[in-house]
Amino acid sequence: xxxxxxxxxxxxxxxxxxxxxxxxxxxxxxxxxxxxxxxxxxxxxxxxxxxxxxxxxxxxxxxxxxxxxxxxxxxxxxxxxxxxxxxxxxxxxxxxxxxxxxxxxxxxxxxxxxxxxxxxxxxxxxxxxxxxxxxxxxxxxxxxxxxxxxxxxxxxxxxxxxxxxxxxxxxxxxxxxxxxxxxxxxxxxxxxxxxxxxxxxxxxxxxxxxxxxxxxxxxxxxxxxxxxxxxxxxxxxxxxxxxxxxxxxxxxxxxxxxxxxxxxxxxxxxxxxxxxxxxxxxxxxxxxxxxxxxxxxxxxxxxxxxxxxxxxxxxxxxxxxxxxxxxxxxxxxxxxxxxxxxxxxxxxxxxxxxxxxxxxxxxxxxxxxxxxxxxxxxxxxxxxxxxxxxxxxxxxxxxxxxxxxxxxxxxxxxxxxxxxxxxxxxxxx
Amino acid sequence: xxxxxxxxxxxxxxxxxxxxxxxxxxxxxxxxxxxxxxxxxxxxxxxxxxxxxxxxxxxxxxxxxxxxxxxxxxxxxxxxxxxxxxxxxxxxxxxxxxxxxxxxxxxxxxxxxxxxxxxxxxxxxxxxxxxxxxxxxxxxxxxxxxxxxxxxxxxxxxxxxxxxxxxxxxxxxxxxxxxxxxxxxxxxxxxxxxxxxxxxxxxxxxxxxxxxxxxxxxxxxxxxxxxxxxxxxxxxxxxxxxxxxxxxxxxxxxxxxxxxxxxxxxxxxxxxxxxxxxxxxxxxxxxxxxxxxxxxxxxxxxxxxxxxxxxxxxxxxxxxxxxxxxxxxxxxxxxxxxx
Numbered sequence: 001x002x003x004x005x006x007x008x009x010x011x012x013x014x015x016x017x018x019x020x021x022x023x024x025x026x027x028x029x030x031x032x033x034x035x036x037x038x039x040x041x042x043x044x045x046x047x048x049x050x051x052x053x054x055x056x057x058x059x060x061x062x063x064x065x066x067x068x069x070x071x072x073x074x075x076x077x078x079x080x081x082x083x084x085x086x087x088x089x090x091x092x093x094x095x096x097x098x099x100x101x102x103x104x105x106x107x108x109x110x111x112x113x114x115x116x117x118x119x120x121x122x123x124x125x126x127x128x129x130x131x132x133x134x135x136x137x138x139x140x141x142x143x144x145x146x147x148x149x150x151x152x153x154x155x156x157x158x159x160x161x162x163x164x165x166x167x168x169x170x171x172x173x174x175x176x177x178x179x180x181x182x183x184x185x186x187x188x189x190x191x192x193x194x195x196x197x198x199x200x201x202x203x204x205x206x207x208x209x210x211x212x213x214x215x216x217x218x219x220x221x222x223x224x225x226x227x228x229x230x231x232x233x234x235x236x237x238x239x240x241x242x243x244x245x246x247x248x249x250x251x252x253x254x255x256x257x258x259x260x261x262x263x264x265x266x267x268x269x270x271x272x273x274x275x276x277x278x279x280x281x282x283x284x285x286x287x288x289x290x291x292x293x294x295x296x297x298x299x300x301x302x303x304x305x306x307x308x309x310x311x312x313x314x315x316x317x318x319x320x321x322x323x324x325x326x327x328x329x330x331x332x333x334x335x336x337x338x339x340x341x342x343x344x345x346x347x348x349x350x351x352x353x354x355x356x357x358x359x360x361x362x363x364x365x366x367x368x369x370x371x372x373x374x375x376x377x378x379x380x381x382x383x384x385x386x387x388x389x390x391x392x393x394x395x396x397x398x399x400x401x402x403x404x405x406x407x408x409x410x411x412x413x414x415x416x417x418x419x420x421x422x423x424x425x426x427x428x429x
Numbered sequence: 430x431x432x433x434x435x436x437x438x439x440x441x442x443x444x445x446x447x448x449x450x451x452x453x454x455x456x457x458x459x460x461x462x463x464x465x466x467x468x469x470x471x472x473x474x475x476x477x478x479x480x481x482x483x484x485x486x487x488x489x490x491x492x493x494x495x496x497x498x499x500x501x502x503x504x505x506x507x508x509x510x511x512x513x514x515x516x517x518x519x520x521x522x523x524x525x526x527x528x529x530x531x532x533x534x535x536x537x538x539x540x541x542x543x544x545x546x547x548x549x550x551x552x553x554x555x556x557x558x559x560x561x562x563x564x565x566x567x568x569x570x571x572x573x574x575x576x577x578x579x580x581x582x583x584x585x586x587x588x589x590x591x592x593x594x595x596x597x598x599x600x601x602x603x604x605x606x607x608x609x610x611x612x613x614x615x616x617x618x619x620x621x622x623x624x625x626x627x628x629x630x631x632x633x634x635x636x637x638x639x640x641x642x643x644x645x646x647x648x649x650x651x652x653x654x655x656x657x658x659x660x661x662x663x664x665x666x667x668x669x670x671x672x673x674x675x676x677x678x679x680x681x682x683x684x685x686x687x688x689x690x691x692x693x694x695x696x697x698x699x700x701x702x703x704x705x706x707x708x709x710x711x712x713x714x715x716x717x718x719x720x721x722x723x724x725x726x727x728x729x730x731x732x733x734x735x736x737x738x739x740x741x742x743x744x745x746x747x748x749x750x751x752x753x754x755x756x757x758x759x760x761x762x763x764x765x766x767x768x
Contacts, residue, residue, distance in 0.1 A: 071745075074636055091479050100481040218506060219481075279514055283521030294523075374469055374511045374518075384477050384509070386607055387470030388484075389745040393634035395607055 059084050066090070069390035088391045089401050095385070096378055096401065099221015105149075105213065109224050112146040115139060116231065124416065140235070147220075147228065149212035151205040157197040161189035217295040221376040223405060225295070230364040233302040237363070238356070240303070241310025242349075246340065248315055259311070266308035272369050274301040279373035298370055306363045313359055317352035318344065350424045357417035361410045378402045453657075453664035454716055457498055457525055462506050465491035466524035469509040472630035473740040473748075474530055474550075483507045486739040487528040490549055490655050493725040494526065494671045497717060502728040512581070516541055519658060526668050528655040530624075532582060542659040546669035547676075549654050549732075551752040551761055553647035554586050555625035557632060560640050562619060567646035571596040576609050576618035578602075583623055586649040606631065624651055630746045667715055674704060674722040677764035678731035680755050685730030692723040704767040711767060732762065 016022065020029055032042040059082055067073040067087030077083035089096075098106055119139035122132035141155040169185035176184075205211065220228065247259030266274075278297040286292060321344060329339035349356070371380030382398040385391050457463055467475040467487055475485040483491075483505075492502040508524050519527045520541070530552075531537070533545040556567050556575075564570060567590070577584050579602045591598050601618045603609045610631050613621040621628070628643050635641055655672060657665045678684070681701050683691055688705070695707040702708035706719030715721065729735045733755075740748045754760025 070634060095477070095479065095481060100477070103480075216506070218508065276513075280517035280521075283517055283523055286521075371469075372511065372513070374509045374514045376469065376509055380469055380509070383605065383607070384470035387468075387472045387474075387476035388478060389472050389630060389633065392472050392630060393610060395611060 058082060062086065070393050071390075084397050084400075085394055086397060088385065088394045088397055092381075092385050092391075093401070096222045096381055096398075096405075098224050099376055099381065100219040101215060101221070101224060102213075102219065105215060108146050108149075108212070108215075112143055113227065115142065115146075124420075145212065147215070148217070149214040151201060151209065151211040153201040153204040153210070157201040157204075158193065161192045161197060164192055165189040217293050220295055222378055222381055225370070225375065225377050226364070226367040227409075229295070229299055229302055229367045229370070232299050233306045233363050233367075234360050236303045237306035237310045237359075240307040242314050242345070244307060244311035245314035245318060248311065249318060263308045263311050266304055267312070271302070271305050271366055272372060274305055275369055275373050277301065294375070298373075298375065302363065302367065305366075306359060309359050309362075310356065313352050313355035314348060316355060317348035317350075320351050321347055353417055353421055353424070357413055361413055364409060364413070365406060378405070453525055453661045454498065454667055457664075461499060462504050463491065463495040463499065463526070464506045464508055464524045465494070466508045466510045466515055466518050466527040466529055467491065468529045469511055471530055471627070473626065473744065473746045475507075475528075484739070486550065486735060487530065487655075489729045489735045489739065490528045490672060490675075491526070492728050493675055494668055496728045497671045497674075497721040497725040498667060500718075500724055516543070519543065519656065522658070525664070526655055526657050530653050531656060533652045533654050533656075534582075537656075543656045544659055544665045545654050545656045546665055547654050547672045548652040548761075549672060550626065550652075552624045552626050552651035552653050553752075554583050554622060554649040554651065555628050555647055556644040557613065557621045557628045557641055558619060558644060560642055564644065567644045567648065568594055568596075570598065570620060572598070573619040574599045574601055574617070576601045576603050576612050576621040578606070578609065578623060579604065582649070582651075587622055590648040610634070626740065626746070626748055629748050630740075633745045633747060663716060667717065670715060671722075671725050673764040674725055674767075675732040675735065676755075676762050677704060677767060678722070678726050679733040679762075680757060680764065683726060683731060685727060685734060688723055688726045688730075692720060700767050 017026070019025060033039040062073075062077055062083035062085070064073040064076050064084065065086045067076055067085060068091065069087070070085055073083070073085035073087055094103075094106075098109060101109060116139070118132070119136040122128045122130065122136055138159075141159045145152060145155045165185040165188060168188045169181045172184045173181040244259050244263055247255045248263065250256050250259070275298060278301040279294065282292065282297055325343060325347065326339070329343045332339075334342065368377055368379045370377050371383070374380070376384060379402065382402065385398060386394060465488075467483060467485075470476050471485070471487075473485055474487045475483060478484050488507070491505050491507065495505045496502040508518060510518050510524070510527070510529055515527055515529055515531065516537075518524050520543075527543075528549075530550075531545075532552075533548065537543055538545055556570065558564050558570075570591075575587060575598050577587055577600050584600075587598070587600070601612060603612055606623065606627060609621050609623065612618055614635070621631070623631075625643060625647060632638050632641050632643060655668055657668055677700075678688075681698065681704070683701060683705070691701060692705040692707060695702045699708060703711055704722050706712050706721070706723065710719070712719040712721045718724075729738065736748075736750065736753065737743060740746045742749060750758070750760060752761050754762065756763040
């Protein structure tokens with residue numbers, strides 16, 4: 001009987017997978033041509049992409065960077081509508097960025113937005129040293145000073161109001177109890193801002209004049225204006241929105257009615273209506289000769305608008321929390337604010353992140369509406385640039401550039417929100 | 430002017446309440462700046478250049494007034510206004526005067542309570558068509574599709590014109606001039622209608638401008654001029670006579686080149702002398718220095734020079750003087766005498 005046993009003595013070398021399932025070929029096969037229908041769809045899509053690019057790319061790559069007018073563009077490209085005229089971007093990109101801000105002071109805007117990143121970073125990325133948060137607290141007072149200029153004592157006087165409120169709360173609480181402390185903490189700063197801050201700032205300025213050159217709001221324009229309105233509205237609307245959402249759920253009748261009334265009213269009117277109120281109606285209501293900064297008016301309106309939406313987004317997060325969380329907080333003996341701060345808000349806000357960021361992005365894009373009331377944001381400026389006869393007729397290049405810039409900002413916000421969601425994912429689902 | 434600064438929430442607040450001064454002229458002098466409402470952008474009339482400096486035909490009027498009142502043509506705060514915000518900006522006092530291609534109409538003058546101080550450009554609504562349409566008169570446009578800006582007087586004028594002439598048309602509503610150009614070039618409409626000055630500026634940007642014509646009919650009257658609020662006649666006089674000085678200077682042959690020389694000593698022409706302040710006390714009557722007109726004229730020259738520099742035949746816009754010539758050359762410009 002022949003010995004037919006076979007025992008493999010050596011391991012077979014690990015082999016490459018079949019060529020058709022690995023590498024580029026495998027990927028293509030699996031993702032593009034996995035079935036006859038998919039193959040047809042893939043070919044059609046590729047054809048469409050090619051068709052679009054073949055029309056777009058020759059238009060984009062056009063040797064017109066140095067042109068100084070639309071006519072010169074046409075000479076450079078030999079006529080025809082198939083070429084972009086990029087000279088307008090070269091000549092006007094600074095204007096699209098900074099509006100009419102004085103050229104020699106551009107550094108202030110750049111520094112301001114660079115510092116914005118520094119101030120926001122510790123809020124966004126928890127791995128950074130916590131001490132950076134002190135700078136984040138100072139930044140809201142630094143930012144307007146750098147943008148608008150003027151005496152440094154103004155922002156300091158305003159900041160002092162907040163400090164005053166903080167100490168009023170801290171020392172009044174043991175002495176007079178919680179409610180009185182809260183009322184004092186609101187009342188004292190308001191009295192301070194309205195009656196004392198102005199004269200004090202003026203007085204200090206006359207003793208020690210530390211000031212930056214003042215820049216009028218009217219000189220703001222371009223992306224700088226959009227970002228200023230957007231950032232301020234975003235930063236202020238979140239806390240106001242949280243307060244409104246809590247107010248809407250409150251058991252106190254007046255607080256609840258006011259919150260519901262505010263939210264429903266603001267959400268019931270279009271933003272453009274509020275902007276018209278800001279630009280025209282307020283002018284008529286206020287005593288003649290009152291000069292209430294137009295950009296401030298617009299910022300207030302956009303902030304109110306964003307707050308109402310934010311409140312509803314946050315309310316969605318609050319509603320999604322199981323009732324047990326509220327009861328657990330009560331059982332631990334936490335008072336309302338501690339429960340909100342330690343248990344409710346961290347969870348509710350986490351749930352609401354996609355909605356919050358959507359609102360942020362929406363607000364930022366809505367800032368282009370200010371062109372309708374005559375502020376020269378990028379869209380408004382594109383019209384003004386076309387009014388220069390050298391560039392009259394240039395449309396797509398300007399809108400393309402503006403769209404690209406907006407895309408960069410909004411896309412990074414959206415990416416950050418996804419990062420934040422992944423980081424805060426605690427595995428409930 | 431009392432100035433109270435409320436330092437408000439986030440230090441963004443800058444709200445200054447000024448107690449109404451005796452008159453706008455004094456207020457402007459105290460402020461040291463003229464707030465002048467202009468368009469956000471109309472080719473040739475108002476547009477910021479690459480350095481952010483405002484240029485144009487309407488802008489030149491603002492600068493002349495600033496020079497006359499404040500002796501500084503750059504002491505102007507240009508406030509861009511849209512068609513929707515311009516009147517409230519003026520009525521509320523945000524701007525001291527409005528120089529923004531604004532048609533002088535009865536209701537604006539009477540009902541909205543403004544004073545038009547004169548006319549700096551006589552415009553009218555026209556039609557732009559392709560040559561190969563084979564149309565030589567607007568009366569042959571029966572059945573045409575017409576691109577028209579919505580919510581403007583041009584829309585109403587168009588309806589009137591076609592009704593009077595018993596013709597049909599199909600409107601293609603557009604929002605802005607840029608959109609109108611694109612739609613017209615794309616063939617969405619046979620004709621584009623707006624003010625003739627705007628049509629000329631638009632046509633000049635076309636690659637094949639020779640293929641397009643502006644039809645000879647002008648179907649509306651659009652006297653464009655600067656305006657101020659009702660009720661401050663001293664200020665209205667200043668703006669009115671600054672504009673008149675620009676117009677009269679052309680008639681009298683005073684230009685930016687010779688104004689300094691003519692103003693250095695009284696010459697043979699008494700009217701020039703009175704206008705330039707070498708004779709009489711016209712400046713004093715206005716509440717301005719004797720050489721107010723000299724300063725206004727030194728900025729950009731007289732009306733004709735301003736016209737040529739911004740919208741005249743040597744510019745890409747290439748408008749002929751037409752109705753905007755002096756009355757001595759068959760136009761409508763007729764400044765009252767300086768006496």
